[in-house]
Amino acid sequence: MTSSTRILLLSLILSASAQAEVNFSEHIAPIVFNNCATCHREGQIAPFALTDYASVKKHAKQMVEVTGDRTMPPWHADPGFIEYANDRSLSKDQIALFSDWLAAGTPEGDPAKLPALPVIPEGWQLGKPSQIVTMPEPFTVPAEGNDIYRKFVMPLNLDHDTWVSGVEFHPGDPKVVHHILYYLDSTGKGRQADAADPSPGFGGNGPSNGEMRYIGGWDVGSQPNLLPHGLRWFVPKGSDLVVQIHYHPNGKETTDQSSVGFYYSEEPTARPWSIIPVPPHFGMLQGIEIDAGEKEHIEKATFTIPTDCEAFAVNAHAHYLGKRMEMTATLPDGTTHWMLKTSNWDFQWQEDYTFKQPIKLPAGTRLDVTLSYDNSAENPRNPTHPPKRVIWGTSTTDEMGVITIQVMFNTKEQKDTTHQALRDFLANQMIDRLLEGKESIMDLVGGRRGKSAAKALEAARLPLLALDLDHDGKLTPEERIPAIAFIMAGPFMKNLGAIGFD
Amino acid sequence: MNLRTLAVLLIAIAPVHDAWAEREDKAVASVQLTDPAGRKVQPLKNHGQKATLLFFLTPDCPLCNSYAPEIARIVGEYEKQGVQSYAIYADEPAKEITRHLREYKLPLTALLDPRLQLATLTGATITPEACLLSPDGQLLYRGRIDDRAVKLGTVRTEPRQRDLRLALDAVLANKKVAEKFTKAIGCYLPTSPKSK
Known part of the structure; x- marks a missing residue:
């Protein structure tokens, strides 16, 4: 040796x-x-x-x-x-x-x-729900293929407005249900879309997410919890629950018929609360356009919160190309806090990150968001091979991007002011995109992409260009005032739906 | 430190041992396993098949299961061209294997290999992992079914290279398999036979 x-x-x-x-x-x-x-x-x-x-x-x-x-x-x-x-x-x-x-x-x-295995009680984790609703028919999930996103309508039949303190999800087949989002639909469009679609539930049509009230979600691995800090979701009478379920085919055909337990509360929410999405509406007006093969495409957005609030949770959303998702909060005193930092975004997992303690964000706090996208062939999650140019859209082969904080206010005025600031933010983004003539917003002005959309985009730009008195292709803060009024009065903003919660 | 720990360590640092290079054709052909019904099968014996295809599987491996439809298609398409396929299970009772084949609609003969004879002979370490052998027992391909799985937890929406099909097509066309070994992604086969 x-x-x-x-x-x-x-x-x-x-x-x-x-x-x-x-x-x-x-x-x-x-x-x-x-x-x-x-x-x-x-x-x-x-x-x-x-x-x-x-x-x-x-x-x-x-x-x-x-x-x-x-x-x-x-x-x-x-x-x-x-x-x-x-x-x-x-x-x-x-x-x-x-x-x-x-x-x-x-x-x-x-x-x-050996320690004892933690006992998870059978049945509803939050106790007996006030109301249990179940998918009216089982939905067949095939053995293989791409992930499936499907919405199912479950009428709640409430004859009065009420509040919800918690929602618990019971997957029918837990092996294929991956994550879900809850919405309340008062437009009746969900029922119509369901009736028009021959199989259970409906796909891409129906009410837009902005037209419905988002009331949270559930993802694999998360435990059901009541809303923290005495907060409640508002449920208007007559609204239907619309559950969007994300299915993962797992090798054998199966059926799913999931249930949702609602925990109602006669007590209204302890404080007004809402969400601050940056950029709002999943980046719809961010002008996201990513070239084929682009290895690191960066999108940045900055929103200044006009009132005091407290953030208690954060989450991110993008599709398969999303990579780096970061948000910092810079307080008026100049100190900067990380709110979310992820270098390896994974569309498969969409967690809510709950802060240990609510973070006080004084009026004037600046939220800076950086999103990166990898549209190269080396990105194994890239759904298209060879890569193609990707712009904003709702299909999973399109892209979007947002980081959202959940915040509590002291007064309803603070909440309304914040919602108005988010609408102004969107109107300004709309102006910028129209001036740039971005392809990615053609859907909004033209209904679809293509020649007619290009014409509609040109038509929508004209009134803005008329406001650009010095013809530099940009609008000064003064020129923006009538431009914002013009955008707010137009159909675009109405079609976008509500921002935040009631 | 006990002897077992030392043995594990030495195995871990030993160069990859290609059992194949040292085996005798006779020994390969005589490998005899049982199917879930207890019938004896010699999968590598020359029964007139053009090639023998082995799929190493584990019933609770999510990647194995997500590949079930593609395995079923490959078995069906290449059976017509004279390829004999088997599902090889190392660690499961016969009843569980039968249930797995039925549940995931896997149309192939399962063989129980508790002594890891086929894994040792072919060098398979992963489930799902495919091994393609000539009628005289030569290893022609070992590795992934395709490149859909990139690593545990990361899969492409569609595979970009269907390695096993490429290997099968090459063998049936009497051509050399371009890439004889690829890295399979999935659950690990046991490294030592189940101690009873």
């Missing part, structure tokens, strides 16, 4: 004896039971259970891999920037334990030291 071989073996033995300490009962089980077994248990969404020594040992090598690159547990905020109350990510030390355990030969340790 050469001396170098001896040193190699010696170091292996030394490191092995340190690693031999790591065992399932004392080190691995506490992590797995708390951070994985909520989903990885019998009858739950995850494909296999991780609830005892044998099942965890079987997947040990895989767990080293997916915890090591932070694919699991799913959590996409970059570590070390913001503390969130619902953080389910593992620490570096916890991640290291998995590889140490594997290297040690996955020993069980003393079964007497």
Whole structure:
């Protein structure tokens, strides 16, 4: 044996004896039971259970891999920037334990030291709902193919306005339901679209998201919770629940008939609250146009909050090309806080990130959002090969982008002022895009893209160009005042629907 | 440190051992496994097939299951051209395997390989992983079905390269397989036979 071989073996033995300490009962089980077994248990969404020594040992090598690159547990905020109350990510030390355990030969340790598996009660987690609504018919999910987004209408039949303190979702087939969004529809358009579509539910048509009231969502791995801080969603009488379900085909045809439990409250919301989306309406007027092959396309948006408010949660949204999603809040005193920082956006996971404590944002706080998109062939998530030019749109092969904070106000006036500022923001974006003649807003002015849309875009630009007295292709703040009034009075803003909540 | 830990470590640092290079054709042909009904099958024996296709599968592996429709299509299309396919399971009871084939509509004979004979012979380590062998037991292709899975948790909406089909087409056309080995993505096969 050469001396170098001896040193190699010696170091292996030394490191092995340190690693031999790591065992399932004392080190691995506490992590797995708390951070994985909520989903990885019998009858739950995850494909296999991780609830005892044998099942965890079987997947040990895989767990080293997916915890090591932070694919699991799913959590996409970059570590070390913001503390969130619902953080389910593992620490570096916890991640290291998995590889140490594997290297040690996955020993069980003393079964007497095994912690108890947290008990998740059967049935409704939030208690007996005030009302349970179920999809009227089962929906067939095929064995394979692209993800499916489908909306289902469930009438609530309420004869008076009320408030909701929580909503709980029960997937019919948890193996294929990936995430859902709840909306309230008072327009009746959801029912019409459902009736017009021969299969259960409806697809892309029907009321736009802006025409409905968004009341939250549910994604894989999240536990149902009542709204925090005594907040409530307003539910107008006669409104229908419209649930948008995102299905993942999983290799065999199945059917889903999901249910939703509503928890009503006679008490109104403790405080006015709403959302601040930056840029608003999923970036519809941001002018997102990404060239084929563009490796890092950047979109930036800045919104200044006109009143005091407190942010309690944040989330992001983009499609498959989204990569970096960042929001900072710069307070009037100049201090800057990270609100969300994710370097690896994944369309598959759309978490709400809840702050440990609500963050006070005084009037004049500036929200800066940076979104990046990778439309190169190297992006494995790129849905189009070879890449094609992508512009704003609602289909998953189009792009969009927004970071949204959920905020509480002290008064209704503060909320209304904030909503008005968001509408002004949109009107200004509309002016900018019209002046630029951006293709991505042709849908808004022309109904569809193409020659007729180009004409409509040109027609919509003319009144604005008339306001540009110095003919520099831009509008000064003074020139913008009549321009905003013109945009606000036009059909575009009305078609966009509401901003924020009642 | 016990001997077992040392063994695990030594296996981990050993160069990739190509068992194939050292096996004898006779031994390959005589590999005998049982199907879920207990019938004995010699999958690598020359029964007149143009090639033998092995799919290593695990019933609770999400990637295996998401590939079930494509596996079924490949089996159906290439069976007509003389390719004999088997699903190989390392670690599951017969009942579970039968249920898996039925549930995911996998139209192929399953074989139980608790001693990992085929995994050892072919060098397969992943499920789903495909191995293509000539009638005389030569390994012609080992790896992914296609490149849809990029890594655990990241899949393309559509595959860009259907490696297994390319290999099958090459073999049936008496051509050399362009890429004999590709990296399969999925769950790991056990590295040692189940201790009973």
